[in-house]
Amino acid sequence: MEVQTRRNRTALIQDQENIYANKKVVVVPSKRQGLTVRGALGELNTNIQLNREVNIGKVAVTAAEYEKKASINRNAVNKSNYSHVQSKIDTGLAAKNIVQPSSRPPLRREESTAGLAARAVVRTRAALKDTQAKPNELKESINLLLQTKKNEVKKTTKLPTLKENKEKKRLPKPILKESTGKLGKLKISENTDSCEKLQKDILSEVTNVNTPELPDDIEDIDASDYNSPLLMSIYIKDIYYYLTQLEEKYPIEEDYLKFQTVITGKMRATLIDWLVEVQRQFKLVLETFHLTVGIIDRYLQVVPNVQRNQLQLVGVTAMFIASKYEEIYAPDVGDFVYVTDNAYTKADIFQCEKDIITKLGFCFARPIPLSFLRRFVKAARGTSKNHHLAKYFVDLCLVEYSMAHYHPSHLAASAICLSLYLLSGKPLSEVWSPTLSFYSGYSLENIEPVMRKIAQIVINVEKSKHKAVYNKYTDPTLAKVSTLPQLKGEAIFELANSESLT
Secondary structure, three states, X not given: OHHHHHHHHHHXXXXXXXXXXXXXXXXXXXXXXXXXXXXXXXXXXXXXXXXXXXXXXXXXXXXXXXXXXXXXXXXXXXXXXXXXXXXXHHOOOOOHXXXXXXXXOOOOHXXXXXXXXXXXXXXHHHHHHOOOOOHHHHHHHHHHHHHHHHHHHHHXXXXXXXXXXXXXXXXXXXOOOOOOOOHHHOOOOOOHHHHHHHHHHXXXXXXXXXXXXXXXXXXXXXXXXXXXHHHOOOOHHHHXXXXXXXXXXXXXXXXXXXXXXXXXXXXXXXXHHHHHHHHHXXXXXXXXXXXXHHHHHHHHHHXXXXXXXXXXXXXXXXXXXXXXXXXXXXXXXXXXXXHOOOOOOXXXXXXXXXXXXXXXXXXXXXXXXXXXXXXXXXXXXXXXXXXXXXXXXXXXXXXXXXXXXXXXXXXXXXXXHHHHHHHHOOOHHHHOOHHHHHHHOOOXXXXXXXXXXXXXXXXXXXXXXXXXXXXXXXXXXXXXXXXOHHHHOHHHHHHHHOOOOO
């Protein structure tokens, strides 16, 4: 008996669930005008009114549970019936008033889809008014509209065919006005002798520089560089001959500060020593520092009566100009204002820059010692240690006012000779070979007084107030050449105290 009662109760529960599941959905159309398709569906989903007829009878105790199950079933039915409609509308059939603003240019009249969107809205509203319409009919209408839209887009935006693309890519062939018969006769010779002959012919025709000819007993240090265009082996001898001419054209006179009423040699040395630290702080190349010293000396030689408070301004401006001339990424003018502790403004540096450039005739082509030093190290077949030590000697000379009037090539030749002499331990006659004498243009007698002065500067550097160069060359990247034991040996003391090297 109890089993039969449970079966009857289960049957009643199933019948009640079917009643709620098969209830018709009554849609209240929206009375607002101008609703979009998305908005219309929103109204459809939020204004569903159900006429529920709940029979409270024998199962009144479980009515709340039935209601909960029925609502879950209705939501499932609604989602299954209208999910495809929502997804289709999201693909682009929104009304005109909800289209997001775009930066694209407006479409032409035949490409516009405004009319299509309006028709879609009207048809959707008509479908929604009919509460008895099936979702499949609405799906078919939207599919029809989408198909119509695709056809119109295909008509208005017709892509070029493959044949048309090939015709567009065809370019007219260049027309040669002259015969190419002579081009076939040109051949690149692999023989070194023929290459040298060709180079000599080019130099004789193109250049008119009276470069000294290479004697038979002098080694050609550029012979192995003929196959490297970056080393400019064809023109390198003429380039250095031209640089020696520029040295004569832009000289620095001996004791040129005699025309200054305030600036002295000690003040200049203090300025150059400070600029060495600025170069290290900004990590500038050595060429920038050498060019800076050259600009300062030339400017102080041309412009008299430079005041004490203007000397630092001239120094930082000269380095600012040299940075733009040599550096790939030059420091900003504000950086130079900062290193002066805001003693000057940007306007002061710009004004001083104009004055320096005007006074020097817009020419900064005066060579620097480093350019010659590389050439002489190559001629001497020196090592990197020889090169660093020679650079140390040159930088010490740039700080010293008594060495300012020597030509850059003269300083470089003396520095490399002293470096080779101290590190090799050979006699000077073997160190300064005929090859070095030819490529530098100086004999041993010419560089004798300069070598003695450099030796004296090196010995006294530890007693000097200006130790920026000494500290700079204690860096391991520069082989710590300022701390070498040879700089405190007998050879350099004998050289500094001797009257003659020959």
